[in-house]
Amino acid sequence: DIDLDVLALVNDTVGTMMTCGYDDPHCEVGLIIGTGTNACYMEDMRHIDLVEGDEGRMCINTEWGAFGDDGALDDLRTEFDREIDLGSLNPGKQLFEKMISSLYLGELVRLVLLKMTKEGLLFNGKVSTALLTKGKIEMKHVCAMEKYKEGLSNTKEILTELNLFPSEEDCIAVQHVCTIISFRSANLCAAALAAILTRLRENKKLLRMRTTVGIDGGLYKFHPQYAKRLHKVVRRLVPNCDVRFVLSVRGSGTGAAMVTAVGYRLAAQRKQIDASLAPFLLSLDTLREVKDKMRTELEYGLKRETQASASVKMLPTYVCGTPDGTEKGKFLALDLGGTNFRVLLVKIRSGRRRSVQMYNKIFAIPLEIMQGTGEELFDHIVQCIADFLEYMGLKGARLPLGFTFSFPCRQASIDKGTLVGWTKGFKATDCEGEDVVDMLREAIRRRNEFDLDIVAVVNDTVGTMMTCGYEDPNCEIGLIAGTGSNVCYMEDMKNIEIVEGNEGKMCINTEWGGFGDNGCIDNIRTKYDREVDEGSLNPGKQRYEKMTSGMYLGEIVRQILIDLTKQGLLFRGQISESLRKKGIFETKFLSQIESDRLALLQVRRILQQLGLDSTCEDSIIVKEVCGAVSRRAAQLCGAGLAAIVEKKRENRGVEHLQITVGVDGTLYKLHPHFSRVLQETVKELAPQCDVTFMLSEDGSGKGAALITAVAKRLHNVGQK
Ligand code: ADP
Ligand code: MG
Numbered sequence: 001d002i003d004l005d006v007l008a009l010v011n012d013t014v015g016t017m018m019t020c021g022y023d024d025p026h027c028e029v030g031l032i033i034g035t036g037t038n039a040c041y042m043e044d045m046r047h048i049d050l051v052e053g054d055e056g057r058m059c060i061n062t063e064w065g066a067f068g069d070d071g072a073l074d075d076l077r078t079e080f081d082r083e084i085d086l087g088s089l090n091p092g093k094q095l096f097e098k099m100i101s102s103l104y105l106g107e108l109v110r111l112v113l114l115k116m117t118k119e120g121l122l123f124n125g126k127v128s129t130a131l132l133t134k135g136k137i138e139m140k141h142v143c144a145m146e147k148y149k150e151g152l153s154n155t156k157e158i159l160t161e162l163n164l165f166p167s168e169e170d171c172i173a174v175q176h177v178c179t180i181i182s183f184r185s186a187n188l189c190a191a192a193l194a195a196i197l198t199r200l201r202e203n204k205k206l207l208r209m210r211t212t213v214g215i216d217g218g219l220y221k222f223h224p225q226y227a228k229r230l231h232k233v234v235r236r237l238v239p240n241c242d243v244r245f246v247l248s249v250r251g252s253g254t255g256a257a258m259v260t261a262v263g264y265r266l267a268a269q270r271k272q273i274d275a276s277l278a279p280f281l282l283s284l285d286t287l288r289e290v291k292d293k294m295r296t297e298l299e300y301g302l303k304r305e306t307q308a309s310a311s312v313k314m315l316p317t318y319v320c321g322t323p324d325g326t327e328k329g330k331f332l333a334l335d336l337g338g339t340n341f342r343v344l345l346v347k348i349r350s351g352r353r354r355s356v357q358m359y360n361k362i363f364a365i366p367l368e369i370m371q372g373t374g375e376e377l378f379d380h381i382v383q384c385i386a387d388f389l390e391y392m393g394l395k396g397a398r399l400p401l402g403f404t405f406s407f408p409c410r411q412a413s414i415d416k417g418t419l420v421g422w423t424k425g426f427k428a429t430d431c432e433g434e435d436v437v438d439m440l441r442e443a444i445r446r447r448n449e450f451d452l453d454i455v456a457v458v459n460d461t462v463g464t465m466m467t468c469g470y471e472d473p474n475c476e477i478g479l480i481a482g483t484g485s486n487v488c489y490m491e492d493m494k495n496i497e498i499v500e501g502n503e504g505k506m507c508i509n510t511e512w513g514g515f516g517d518n519g520c521i522d523n524i525r526t527k528y529d530r531e532v533d534e535g536s537l538n539p540g541k542q543r544y545e546k547m548t549s550g551m552y553l554g555e556i557v558r559q560i561l562i563d564l565t566k567q568g569l570l571f572r573g574q575i576s577e578s579l580r581k582k583g584i585f586e587t588k589f590l591s592q593i594e595s596d597r598l599a600l601l602q603v604r605r606i607l608q609q610l611g612l613d614s615t616c617e618d619s620i621i622v623k624e625v626c627g628a629v630s631r632r633a634a635q636l637c638g639a640g641l642a643a644i645v646e647k648k649r650e651n652r653g654v655e656h657l658q659i660t661v662g663v664d665g666t667l668y669k670l671h672p673h674f675s676r677v678l679q680e681t682v683k684e685l686a687p688q689c690d691v692t693f694m695l696s697e698d699g700s701g702k703g704a705a706l707i708t709a710v711a712k713r714l715h716n717v718g719q720k
Helices: 012-023 079-086 095-100 102-118 139-145 153-161 168-203 218-222 226-237 252-280 284-302 374-392 436-447 460-471 527-534 550-566 587-594 600-609 616-652 666-670 674-685 699-719
Strands: 027-033 037-044 057-061 209-216 241-247 329-336 340-349 355-364 400-405 409-413 416-419 453-458 475-481 485-492 505-509 657-664 689-695
Touching (some): 012 027, 012 252, 027 168, 027 218, 037 095, 037 168, 095 168, 102 139, 102 168, 139 168, 139 218, 168 241, 218 226, 226 241, 252 616, 284 616, 329 374, 329 699, 355 374, 355 699, 374 436, 400 436, 400 460, 416 436, 453 460, 453 699, 460 475, 460 485, 460 657, 475 666, 527 550, 550 587, 550 616, 550 666, 587 616, 587 666, 657 666, 657 699, 666 674, 674 689
Parallel strands (some): 027 209, 475 657, 657 689
Antiparallel strands (some): 027 037, 037 057, 409 416, 475 485
16 A cells, blocks of 8 residues: 555666765766675766667666676686585576675685695694585685784684684684685776776776776675775776775665666656757658748749748849850959858869869958948958959959859849848948949949959859859759858749749749748747847848758757756756857857767867866757757758759659759758758658759859859850
């Protein structure tokens, strides 16, 4: 009539480690030296093939008592060991234990004394019945005889009780036998323990390790010399480990309670963490829904009546053809992305020796310029161009120029682009609603040093598509997963209501980052997404981008970590100064932390460098959070892309579509899982499309030059 819930079954070694661990958090080995001997230790999960999962550690009960059962100890075992084994309940088994533990120690002494007596070396060769009787010498006797402080009196008394008549020399010899046998036991134990300690140190990749061993068992506790000897030999065998030995005073029973309590705590924490991350797990149905909604928005953006209010703007780019291989010449290209500004010189050769050569220089855009005035921004850009021309020895050359401008622009022709609105980290004033080509021309005029022939303003997605299109004519989609997230694709002119003409195709810059700005995906946005949005430069805008791109993933992770810490599930419930800092958790850290090659301790080191003092358990949770955020990002991107390829398939009216997507962006290129998850999602959601992903090498720069070249070619043809 008692209600019990059995939560744990615990080996005594584990119980010992846990009780000692309660007082000393460094305790990661449990050792028993009593009636039997055994040890447990914390092993890295990645080394435990028998158990699923690679994260964290698990306690392994070695059952080392059976060491030697395969013959490994045969050259150390003596005739006495063999005799003990033969007379035991389990012959051939637990051979290591039989050389060590208290159950056998007294008996070993008895067998040695018996042989010595029979050979006339002790007691004048007179054997007593007691000496012939199994079990007559016990561990407690061995302990008593080895109490050197009490001289030989204990030894004499014990031998007399066994009906032997010891001389003083006999007593000295018997005490010596006891010492040899118990010392061997301690030595063997020390050797085995040294193996475990070395393993732990190697797992942690440390040159020196500090650790604690929790010990229980009568032989260790009550034998007068045993503990001291064990410690000394261990220290000699593993000089690069600072080992603390802690005697378990509470016993293995408390350990069982401890294991249960820890298990209980972990289970409760697990539930809370799962609940926090649950909104990031998107079912296949949800992803299909996202794909369908994206499809709807794509159509809205193309239709005249709905286009003005569409959240996916579907901007025509006036890029109507991909390269045909006859392009040639020298071009300047500018690339203003989300992080840097680059100026490039691109030399394109046509014909049989078709090639593209590029020279470039990267310039940082200081934050005060990104968020200063438009004039300052464009003056800075022109300053960089001047530096580059000087550096290349091209001052005074009037080269055709393509401008990759990775922000949404409404274009009226290939060299006119009105900025719809800043995205990512930019907020320069007096630019929105203005033509960026005009702004660039004016800045060049203000400087009055050189002139440039600005031929094309190009979105980075388009540049990427064109670069890949130069290699693979089947490439009709360009995807960016970098600071921001965006896609372009070749659309049939007849579907683009806002541009005159029904013949041929034009590339559409979808600006899909704004997907959801009308609230259509609010059902999958979490409270963390809302917090990131509210803290951003453009609240309420680019909702899809804020769930999928490099600029925001780290920030989402930071918001979750803050929440988990508030719930007391991380960092001991302490929100550190660093964790409060916006932007501290950059997306590149997700890539590092999620790398499969990284051991937990390295994850911990990364967090520590960020000023987040974390335990191993914290590191596991942080890694899990990163995984949930980046996986959702890749899946959402995949769902969007599935909508695009499906649309292309229907445009062409084919059952199966073969298509290539040109991709650029550091998130796609460097994150260890993003690209794979994205591709898997596309395959799952658009099974009738066979999509090849092609990495664009330096897409935005090369692409701008190619578009310029194509535009020049078409222009020249027009003039003839
Ligand atoms: P941009 O999109 O600004 O033109 P990139 O494609 O190089 O340029 O993307 C830069 C962005 O990629 C950074 O803002 C950052 O968010 C992200 N990033 C940088 N390093 C990594 C990395 N190792 N793993 C994943 N993302 C990264
Ligand atoms: Mg870029």
